Amino acid sequence: MSSKTDFYDLVYQTVRAIPCGKVASYGQIAFMIGYPRRHRMVGQAMSHAPDGESIPWQRVVHSNGSLIPNYAYVQRELLAAEDVTFKPNGHVNMKEHQWHPEAGAGE
DNA sequence: TGGATGACAAAGT
DNA sequence: GACTTTGCCATCC
Numbered sequence: 001m002s003s004k005t006d007f008y009d010l011v012y013q014t015v016r017a018i019p020c021g022k023v024a025s026y027g028q029i030a031f032m033i034g035y036p037r038r039h040r041m042v043g044q045a046m047s048h049a050p051d052g053e054s055i056p057w058q059r060v061v062h063s064n065g066s067l068i069p070n071y072a073y074v075q076r077e078l079l080a081a082e083d084v085t086f087k088p089n090g091h092v093n094m095k096e097h098q099w100h101p102e103a104g105a106g107e
Numbered sequence: 108t109g110g111a112t113g114a115c116a117a118a119g120t
Numbered sequence: 121g122a123c124t125t126t127g128c129c130a131t132c133c
């Protein structure tokens with residue numbers, strides 16, 4: 001317990017708990033699992049995350065709604081399939097799709 | 108052991 | 121609204 005591995009595991013479970021058509025920011029996830037200062041670790045957790053575990057990493061975006069520069073193209077396709085809408089500048093409509101854990105998918 | 112790096116965030120420009 | 125600088129924490133060399 002209280003290990004970095006557990007932190008990653010919490011991230012994976014939280015990300016996996018994101019409902020369809022919703023997105024969450026790194027800080028949002030880090031905060032809800034109890035580590036508001038570890039938003040960086042969330043990103044690293046995703047980097048080390050097993051993409052075979054059905055982890056919707058594409059639902060994880062910047063607090064600003066911008067996608068991951070290196071994966072923006074993939075995210076856009078995946079999120080578009082999730083019924084998520086984008087702004088004319090290519091950013092996610094956080095206002096409409098930001099995940100609210102207490103609104104239904106609460107831990 | 109110490110320095111550099113990274114799928115970032117917040118504030119400032 | 122988009123870019124730049126600073127700060128945070130764990131991992132890699």
